[in-house]
Amino acid sequence: MQVLTKQELHNLAMNIVGKKLEKMGYEFQAINSKLRKHPQFVLFKKGEPTIFVLVKASNNIQNPEEYDVLWMETFKEHAKKQDAKVWFAGVGIANAESIENPVFKNQPYYVAFEDFIKILE
Numbered sequence: 699m700q701v702l703t704k705q706e707l708h709n710l711a712m713n714i715v716g717k718k719l720e721k722m723g724y725e726f727q728a729i730n731s732k733l734r735k736h737p738q739f740v741l742f743k744k745g746e747p748t749i750f751v752l753v754k755a756s757n758n759i760q761n762p763e764e765y766d767v768l769w770m771e772t773f774k775e776h777a778k779k780q781d782a783k784v785w786f787a788g789v790g791i792a793n794a795e796s797i798e799n800p801v802f803k804n805q806p807y808y809v810a811f812e813d814f815i816k817i818l819e
Contacts, residue, residue, distance in 0.1 A: 759791070
């Protein structure tokens with residue numbers, strides 16, 4: 699069995715978040731799925747400000763919403779200059795048989811993702 703790489707886990711989280719955003723009626727102005735490149739999604743909806751969505755995949759399904767507060771302050775400053783909102787999507791992904799094990803390709807997994815944390819409105 700092959701373990702998913704960090705990039706593959708990130709892409710999986712991006713797909714989960716992207717589907718939710720589409721259901722919410724957003725259009726994607728830009729998508730960046732490279733690790734550590736932010737934002738991952740730039741959203742557009744007529745009559746609303748631009749929204750930057752930051753996606754973080756983690757194996758922490760108990761508390762996937764944790765993020766680097768200091769780094770986020772820097773990113774908020776960038777967003778303010780662009781008149782954009784900032785949403786954070788922490789996506790917990792873990793092996794379905796045991797959270798102690800890594801996530802394997804083509805094997806079942808749990809997803810913990812409730813909603814977006816609105817960092818800057």
